[in-house]
Amino acid sequence: MAKKPSKLKDYISLTKPGVITLLILTTVASMYITPAGMPPLQLVFWTFVGGWLMASGAHAVNCWADQDIDINMGRTSRRPIPSGRIPAWHALVLGIVLGALAFAILAAFVNLAAALLSLAGYFYYVLIYTRWLKRTTPSNIVIGGGAGAFPPLVGWAAATGGLTWASLLLFAIIFYWTPPHFWALALIREKDYARASVPMLPVVAGSGETKRQIVLYTVLMLLITILPTPLRLFGLAYLAMALLLGAIFLRYALLLWRDGTVPAAWALYKFSLLYLALLWVAMVLDRVLFA
Numbered sequence: 001m002a003k004k005p006s007k008l009k010d011y012i013s014l015t016k017p018g019v020i021t022l023l024i025l026t027t028v029a030s031m032y033i034t035p036a037g038m039p040p041l042q043l044v045f046w047t048f049v050g051g052w053l054m055a056s057g058a059h060a061v062n063c064w065a066d067q068d069i070d071i072n073m074g075r076t077s078r079r080p081i082p083s084g085r086i087p088a089w090h091a092l093v094l095g096i097v098l099g100a101l102a103f104a105i106l107a108a109f110v111n112l113a114a115a116l117l118s119l120a121g122y123f124y125y126v127l128i129y130t131r132w133l134k135r136t137t138p139s140n141i142v143i144g145g146g147a148g149a150f151p152p153l154v155g156w157a158a159a160t161g162g163l164t165w166a167s168l169l170l171f172a173i174i175f176y177w178t179p180p181h182f183w184a185l186a187l188i189r190e191k192d193y194a195r196a197s198v199p200m201l202p203v204v205a206g207s208g209e210t211k212r213q214i215v216l217y218t219v220l221m222l223l224i225t226i227l228p229t230p231l232r233l234f235g236l237a238y239l240a241m242a243l244l245l246g247a248i249f250l251r252y253a254l255l256l257w258r259d260g261t262v263p264a265a266w267a268l269y270k271f272s273l274l275y276l277a278l279l280w281v282a283m284v285l286d287r288v289l290f291a
């Protein structure tokens, strides 16, 4: 029999720390590529803490709001709430407290713009994606994916006090990245979503259409990742990395479209995570080494 996780581990798992690691990487890395130059370490520290807590709070509320869905899916049924180890209202209270604490930290030690943008990401995820779109439309991921695109805006605003067209380009990259990232996993977990009556694209439109749309969004994402260089945000080193990473991403998407196997979907899902991390690393390297 599997060992029961400790209470602390259970509470931490409500906040989905794996996902937050990548959200925070895009937040902090975005602080290093603004016209303001190198951010002070103290500012990076507080943005990291505030951003981490805000995303933790959002995920905890998501675990409370999705308890009826999570209990019906194999992937999520062993989480602390569906398995009865933590009362659902604990997740709600934890999520609200963490969100409020994060807002206070960002407003006090970073700036109001970063605090408000982070709070907007929290509400976008909790209300627009989780409570509304996830349960009602197969476009849930496309529109709801906007939530996950807020972290670079938070980082940019933390470093500069506001937003520019360049920060919106960073938003757009994650916006177009999200559908291939998630639909690869949704293809593998299609039966789970059907059982829980969640209208994910593979359930509603079938796997063929989902694979076609994965390729479409991958191409759009690749095109958008090229734009920063002609728009003089980054140089040729970034462009070379963006093209290389984008070509690998597209190859995985095309292989999935052609073969349609579960291993092909896993490969795309896993590479999507590495891709986003490396793309933001490429942005920072381009700025720091080649500016």
Ligand code: HEM
Pocket: 017, 018, 019, 020, 022, 023, 026, 075, 129, 141, 144, 145, 146, 147, 148, 149, 174, 178, 181, 182, 185, 273, 276
């Ligand atoms: C609405 C948009 C998104 C949806 C619906 C989504 C959905 C998912 C799902 C269902 C998983 C599997 C989690 C699990 O097995 O417990 C996952 C994993 C992951 N996602 Fe996303 N995702 C989205 C956006 C993002 C964004 C914007 C990021 C980061 C920038 C991200 C980073 C990750 C990471 C790092 C994992 C692996 C987590 C782990 O293995 O611990 N996701 N995503």
Ligand SMILES: CC(C)=CCC/C(C)=C/CC/C(C)=C/COP(=O)(O)OP(=O)(O)O
Pocket: 019, 023, 054, 055, 058, 059, 062, 066, 076, 117, 118, 119, 121, 122, 125, 130, 147, 148, 149, 150, 151, 154
């Ligand atoms: C600035 C800021 C705080 C932004 C918030 C961004 C945020 C929390 C994005 C999370 C995206 C995500 C992992 C969605 C999965 O939800 P799901 O309910 O489909 O996944 P599940 O089935 O694994 O629960």
